Amino acid sequence: SQQGEEDPQALSIQEGENATMNCSYKTSINNLQWYRQNSGRGLVHLILIRSNEREKHSGRLRVTLDTSKKSSSLLITASRAADTASYFCATVVNFGNEKLTFGTGTRLTIIP
Amino acid sequence: DAGVTQSPTHLIKTRGQHVTLRCSPISGHKSVSWYQQVLGQGPQFIFQYYEKEERGRGNFPDRFSARQFPNYSSELNVNALLLGDSALYLCASSPADTQYFGPGTRLTVL
Numbered sequence: 628s629q630q631g632e633e634d635p636q637a638l639s640i641q642e643g644e645n646a647t648m649n650c651s652y653k654t655s656i657n658n659l660q661w662y663r664q665n666s667g668r669g670l671v672h673l674i675l676i677r678s679n680e681r682e683k684h685s686g687r688l689r690v691t692l693d694t695s696k697k698s699s700s701l702l703i704t705a706s707r708a709a710d711t712a713s714y715f716c717a718t719v720v721n722f723g724n725e726k727l728t729f730g731t732g733t734r735l736t737i738i739p
Numbered sequence: 740d741a742g743v744t745q746s747p748t749h750l751i752k753t754r755g756q757h758v759t760l761r762c763s764p765i766s767g768h769k770s771v772s773w774y775q776q777v778l779g780q781g782p783q784f785i786f787q788y789y790e791k792e793e794r795g796r797g798n799f800p801d802r803f804s805a806r807q808f809p810n811y812s813s814e815l816n817v818n819a820l821l822l823g824d825s826a827l828y829l830c831a832s833s834p835a836d837t838q839y840f841g842p843g844t845r846l847t848v849l
């Protein structure tokens with residue numbers, strides 16, 4: 628079963644604009660991770676945020692985590708055509724058990 | 740360094756057949772996990788192996804089995820294939836929290 632839901636399911640923006648995707652999950656977690664998937668192939672790890680962290684940055688990516696609301700957001704700034712992909716959040720419930728429970732994904736399209 | 744590799748890339752089988760998918764983890768990674776991704780959905784956890792021991796199993800029938808070898812490579816076996824087994828099968832290896840995924844094997848069951 629899916630742990631979380633991403634919102635929106637699909638997003639189209641102009642190149643250069645910022646893209647924000649949201650993720651909600653159901654149970655307490657150890658950490659939450661965001662992945663990117665191009666054209667139905669392998670997933671690329673983007674960023675990991677632990678349950679005791681509220682915000683994390685990596686390059687043009689900013690992730691926030693609100694454990695009280697069981698939600699996270701991924702912000703991609705200054706979007707590029709190469710950012711076109713599906714983005715998934717995934718949660719890890721127990722430390723030491725790396726089972727990832729994925730959400731349903733957001734399909735991001737960057738319009739040149 | 741080489742990433743996670745999976746073979747074959749694509750596979751077409753008919754209902755009732757058996758399939759074996761293979762995965763080689765990143766060098767030094769002792770944990771391997773398998774996921775099934777049906778078109779339009781997020782990946783679903785199938786198995787995790789660490790040091791050749793099964794550490795976790797998802798909600799999949801007994802037709803699905805896996806094993807990990809002394810060199811940490813892994814096989815996923817699916818017996819008595821059903822049409823619903825058509826999916827992208829992803830392998831991931833991990834040194835700790837972060838999982839590194841291979842390109843996947845696209846299985847089509849006719």
